[in-house]
Amino acid sequence: MSALTRDWRATGKGLLRAVLLTAASALALGALAFAGGYVWFALSLAREEPRLSVKAEGVVALTGGSDRVLDAAELLARGQARRMLITGVNRATRSSVLARRLPVSRETFKCCVDLGYEALDTVGNARETRQWAQVHNIAHSLIVVTSNYHMPRALVELSAALPELTLYPYPVISEHVNIDDWARDPVVIRLIGSEYVKFLGALLRVTLHQDEGGGESYRSSQAAAE
Secondary structure, X not given: OXXXXXXXXXXXXXXXXXXXXXXXXXXXXXXXXHHHHHHHHHHHOOOOOOOEOOOEEEEEEEOOOHHHHHHHHHHHHOOOEEEEEEEOOOOOOOHHHHHHHOOOOHHHHHHHEEEEOOOOOHHHHHHHHHHHHHHOOOOOEEEEEEEOOOHHHHHXXXXXXXXXXXXXXXXXXXXXXXXXXXXOOHHHHHHXXXXXXXXXXXXXXXXXXXXXXXXXXXXXOOOOEO
């Protein structure tokens, strides 16, 4: 074997080791960043339901738990919104059944509660909410009611769909999901981990869409607590 061949082989092995080391370092940094992001996401989730003092034009409840709809209806009953949308309603759910369960009068339900049956996911919720807002001239403010672990992704989607509206989040605390167990309970770890991954996906998709469309600005606001 010539000296030149040995030199080329040595150089090739060195390059391969450098590439593998770089790839391993990149994977390690990526894993560290992902884990750090998960911790940030888990710690940022609301632990208590807010006491909103704001009065908005509308309130939207994203289905997925009965508490969400009940809390949104209570905000409507207190006069903190003039109209309510329940988005993502099961097609088998009858309006008469909901009317009996919600803490609003029959007259209020008939005039001011709308049911959306088309949405199948959070993207669909945002689309359905946008259409409803346009029909009912809701142009400035909206209270968003959904579970605390779902709220970050919901705000990303709704802010992108309704960039002209100020969104007031009302995170619902589920009795069945203890967010404080985000590092101990396997069920909670999977739930929050899944939401974190979906949140990142929504954020990436919305950001790319904004860049392609000229960078629409969108707003969300935390309401002041009493």
